[in-house]
Amino acid sequence: MSEREELPVGSFPFVPKQERAQQKRKALEESGLILFIEKGYEHTTAKEISAHAGVAIGTFYRYFSDKRQLLLSLLEDRIGQMLPPEPEWFSGDPVAKLHSLLEAHAARLDKSGLHRVLPELILKDPEFAEIIAVARKKIYEGILSGINQAQERGLTWPDIDVETVAWSIMVLVENGHQEGVHVGKKVDLYELAKGVCRLVFPPDTLMKLRTEDQNES
Structure with a gap:
C-alpha cells in the first residue's frame, strides 16, 4: 500500500523537499516508531516524540497533524x-x-x-x-x-x-x-x-x- 488514498492518513501539513527538513521528519518517524513500540500508542504523546527526536513540538505539527497521522505514515508501506x-x-x-x-x-x-x-x-x-x-x-x-x-x-x-x-x-x-x-x-x-x-x-x-x-x- 503505497498510495495515500489506500490508508486514512489524510493530508500532511507540510511535505519537506529540502534534505535538512526531510531528516527532521525522518527523525520524528523513527522516534515515533521507538516510542509506540516501547510505550504503546495510547501512552505516547506528540510532545514525547518531539523530545525524543530532538526537535520542538512546533516542528512535529509542521509535518504531522497528530500522532495518528505519524503512525499511519509508518504503516503505509508496511x-x-x-x-x-x-x-x-x-x-x-x-x-x-x-x-x-x-x-x-x-x-x-x-x-x-x-x-x-x-x-x-x-x-x-x-x-x-x-x-x-x-x-x-x-x-x-x-x-x-x-x-x-x-x-x-x-x-x-x-x-x-x-x-x-x-x-x-x-x-x-x-x-x-x-x-x-x-x-x-x-x-x-x-x-x-x-x-x-x-x-x-x-x-x-x-x-x-x-x-x-x-x-x-
Missing part, C-alpha cells in the same frame, strides 16, 4: 508485510514452502516491531480497522481459492469443509508468531507449517508432493 502469508500449494513441497513463508513473515515482524501496535490501533480506530479487515478478507479469499483448486485436483481430504479450513489456516498463520510471544516460547514454524498442510492434504498426498518436488530438484 501493512502488507504484517499480514499473514498466503500458502502456496502447487510450487513444490507444500510444507517446506509454507515453512519458508512463515519464517520470512516472522523475520519481517521482528524487524519492524509495528505488529505490537496494531491491536491497540485497531481497537481504537474503526476506520483503520476496516482497512485491515478488507486486506485480511483478500488473503482469506486467496487461501480459499487455493484449497478449491487443490480439491478440484483430487488432492485434499475427501470430506474437507473448504471454507472452515480456509478460515482456520488464516487464523493459524496470522497468530502463530504472536502466540509464541504470549506463552514465552518460540513457535516451531516447521511444525506449524505441517499442521496447516495436514488440514488440507492427507499424509499420502503430502508424501507424494514432497517426493515429486525432490525428484524435480
Whole structure:
C-alpha cells in the first residue's frame, strides 16, 4: 500500500523537499516508531516524540497533524508485510514452502516491531480497522481459492469443509508468531507449517508432493 488514498492518513501539513527538513521528519518517524513500540500508542504523546527526536513540538505539527497521522505514515508501506502469508500449494513441497513463508513473515515482524501496535490501533480506530479487515478478507479469499483448486485436483481430504479450513489456516498463520510471544516460547514454524498442510492434504498426498518436488530438484 503505497498510495495515500489506500490508508486514512489524510493530508500532511507540510511535505519537506529540502534534505535538512526531510531528516527532521525522518527523525520524528523513527522516534515515533521507538516510542509506540516501547510505550504503546495510547501512552505516547506528540510532545514525547518531539523530545525524543530532538526537535520542538512546533516542528512535529509542521509535518504531522497528530500522532495518528505519524503512525499511519509508518504503516503505509508496511501493512502488507504484517499480514499473514498466503500458502502456496502447487510450487513444490507444500510444507517446506509454507515453512519458508512463515519464517520470512516472522523475520519481517521482528524487524519492524509495528505488529505490537496494531491491536491497540485497531481497537481504537474503526476506520483503520476496516482497512485491515478488507486486506485480511483478500488473503482469506486467496487461501480459499487455493484449497478449491487443490480439491478440484483430487488432492485434499475427501470430506474437507473448504471454507472452515480456509478460515482456520488464516487464523493459524496470522497468530502463530504472536502466540509464541504470549506463552514465552518460540513457535516451531516447521511444525506449524505441517499442521496447516495436514488440514488440507492427507499424509499420502503430502508424501507424494514432497517426493515429486525432490525428484524435480
